[in-house]
Amino acid sequence: RKEVEQDPGPFNVPEGATVAFNCTYSNSASQSFFWYRQDCRKEPKLLMSVYSSGNEDGRFTAQLNRASQYISLLIRDSKLSDSATYLCVVNPYNFNKFYFGSGTKLNVKP
Amino acid sequence: DVKVTQSSRYLVKRTGEKVFLECVQDMDHENMFWYRQDPGLGLRLIYFSYDVKMKEKGDIPEGYSVSREKKERFSLILESASTNQTSMYLCASSSRGRSFATNEKLFFGSGTQLSVL
Numbered sequence: 591r592k593e594v595e596q597d598p599g600p601f602n603v604p605e606g607a608t609v610a611f612n613c614t615y616s617n618s619a620s621q622s623f624f625w626y627r628q629d630c631r632k633e634p635k636l637l638m639s640v641y642s643s644g645n646e647d648g649r650f651t652a653q654l655n656r657a658s659q660y661i662s663l664l665i666r667d668s669k670l671s672d673s674a675t676y677l678c679v680v681n682p683y684n685f686n687k688f689y690f691g692s693g694t695k696l697n698v699k700p
Numbered sequence: 701d702v703k704v705t706q707s708s709r710y711l712v713k714r715t716g717e718k719v720f721l722e723c724v725q726d727m728d729h730e731n732m733f734w735y736r737q738d739p740g741l742g743l744r745l746i747y748f749s750y751d752v753k754m755k756e757k758g759d760i761p762e763g764y765s766v767s768r769e770k771k772e773r774f775s776l777i778l779e780s781a782s783t784n785q786t787s788m789y790l791c792a793s794s795s796r797g798r799s800f801a802t803n804e805k806l807f808f809g810s811g812t813q814l815s816v817l
Contacts, residue, residue, distance in 0.1 A: 624805055633790055633808035634743075677743075679806070687758075688733075688806055692742035 591616050594680050596691035604699055607668045611694045613678030614660045622681035623654055625663050627674045628693065634677055637663075668698045703727070706791050706809035713816050719778040721812050723791030730796040732774035733806070734758075734766065736787040743790065749774055750796070781816045788813050 596613045603609045615623075623640035638645065640652040640661050651664040661680075665672055678691035707722035725732065733748040735758075745758030747766040755766050763785060767775045774793075778785055791809040 626806075631788075631811075631813075633811050634806075635808070636805050639805065687745065687748075690735075690743040692740065 593617060593682075593689035594678055594691040596678050596694050598692055598694060600695040600697050602697045602699060603668055605668055605670060607698075608664065608666050609668055609696065610662055610664045611676055611678075611696075612660050612662050613691050613694075614658075615678075615680045615689070616659070617680070617682040617689075618656075618659060620659075620680045620682045623652075623661050624679040624681075625650075625652060625661075626677040626679055628677055629674050637676070665696075668696075670698050670700060672696060673698045704791055704793055704807050704809040706789075706812050708812050709810065711812055711814045713778075713781050713814065715782060715816060717778075717781050717816075719781050719814070719816075721776040721778075721789055721791075721814070723774045723776070723809055724772050725774075725793040725807070726772065727793065727795070727807070728771065729793035729807075730771075731794045732768065733792040733794075734764075734774065734776045735790045735792065736760070737790055737811075738787050746776065781814075783816050786814060786816045 594615050625637040626634040627637045628634040640654050644653045649666045653662045675693040675695045677693045680689045704725045731750050734746040735743040737743045744760050749755045749768040765777045789812045792806040794806045795804040
């Protein structure tokens, strides 16, 4: 079983839509969680960390559900510029390792 | 802002050549990582280093070695390049974090697209 699993998509949504991605992780001892954004042929860039109580950054909301071992990312009022691949990243108790999901591709259409 | 610099954006090499990929970070981070990214497989960890001269194998170390002689520099070496090592190589760094149970976020270089012919 993979450490981190994501639906690869693509999610095709119109501008202004709300879209949500989920990511499941297998190690219940995982400590840190992140969402990264990756544009085509570019490096991943941190979008937001995910905290136990959930957190929001503008149009983006991240949630953590430890009982069910998943994290989610909600994007409200989608923009064309949100089109990218979103990577779920988990850091388990072994602090030197990060586990990446394969990414969820989002296409926002005019 | 943290800057992680990879020496080459694109590289073309021939089978059997020895290849060096260089990575430098300017934020005094303890941890440095080398990943490769292939379509459908996501990012896979090749090697990481948590201190100068320290290294640990990641998930796919075969055919690679690394060197960390200075804190800011982490080199990936392909001893004898093969066509199945054609990939995007990403270097990353992070600070150690406040406890052994957590780690700070990863910062990536812009990647090296390596083609082995």
